[in-house]
Amino acid sequence: MESWNNSQTVALWLSIVLIFFLFLSISIIYIIRIYLLRIHSEKEKANKLKLEYQTNLIRDSITIQEYERERIAADLHDSLIGKLNSIKYLFYSDEAWSTQEIQSKIEDSIKLTRHISHDLCPPLIEESSLIEIIEEFTYSKPVEVNIQLSLSGVEYENIGKNSKLQLSRISQEILNNIFKHAQADCITIHIHFGSAYFALYFTDNGIGxxxxxxxxxxxxxxxxxxxxYLKAFAQPKSKIGKGSSFLILTHKSNLKA
Structure with missing residues (x-):
């Protein structure tokens, strides 16, 4: 009788242990399944966000290209063609015009053509330093605006052509926005070549x-x-009535291309 009871007890405990391990196994499998489903869901969400970001990037790129084309077309139509038409009028007009006046208009047309050409691609971009290129953009500033351009840090002129072009375009866009909208009379531009990082910093005392x-x-x-494109951190800051600033920060290794 006691032997039978011992057998039943052992069997009961074995059953309890088996049920416990079965329950534990099912629980672990369930938890792993939930975990894998969550990872899959997060990956899908990340892929969706990445695809959406790339789509927006492509759309913005196309929009900006169209904007640039329209701007160049407007420069050609409103400025250069207007100048050339005025020169044409001088030649066919019965009025007497001096050679000096005609020469002045031709020189203005050449300057406009050079300006449009520089907008498309800064000249001697490989031979010129970044600070020289940015300095050239400042020549088109309004007369009342004072611009202070400074350079600090270690010597580092080994910036790739494409990177230099992107930085010059960024600088040109920031300066044009300040000239057109900020109503500022003082702009500071600081270029810093650190041991590891490059920084480009603009500030103005405009309306914000x-x-x-x-x-x-x-x-x-x-x-x-x-x-x-430069893998750079870009941060604009502004407060109404207190001017604005714009920081571009990237690792120097990103500027080799």
């Missing part, structure tokens, strides 16, 4: 703007798109 409503234009998208 609301960053929540203004940071959606094509100009900013153009800057952000080019910063993305």
């Amino acid at each position: 703007y609301n960053t929540e409503t203004k940071n959606k234009g094509l100009g900013l998208k153009n800057i952000m798109l080019r910063s993305e």
Whole structure:
């Protein structure tokens, strides 16, 4: 009888242990399944966000290209063609015009052509330093604006042509925005070559703007798109009535291309 009871007890405990391990196994399998489903869901979400980001990037790139084409077309139509038409009028007009006046208009047309050409691609970009290229952009500033350009850090002129082009375009866009909208009379541009990082910093004492409503234009998208190419951190800051600033920061290894 006691032997039978012992057998029943052993069997009961074995059953309990088996049920416990079965329950534990099912629980572990369930937890692993939930975990894998969550990882899969997060991967799908990340892929969806990446695809959406790439789609927006392509759309913004196309939009900016169209914007640049329209701007160049407007420069050609409103400025250069207007000058050439006025020269044509001088030749066919019965009025007497001096050679000096005609020469002056031709020289203005050449300057406009050079300006449009520089907009398309800065001249001697491989031979010129970044600070020289940015300095050339400052020549088109309004008369009342004072610009202070400075350079600090270790010597580092080994910037790749494409990177230099992107940085020059970013600088040009920022300066044009300040000239057109900031109503500033003082702009500072600082270029810093650190031991590991490169920084490009713009400040102005203009009227400022609301960053929540203004940071959606094509100009900013153009800057952000080019910063993305450089793997750079780009941050505009501004307060109404207190001017604005723009920081571009990237590792120097990103500027070799």
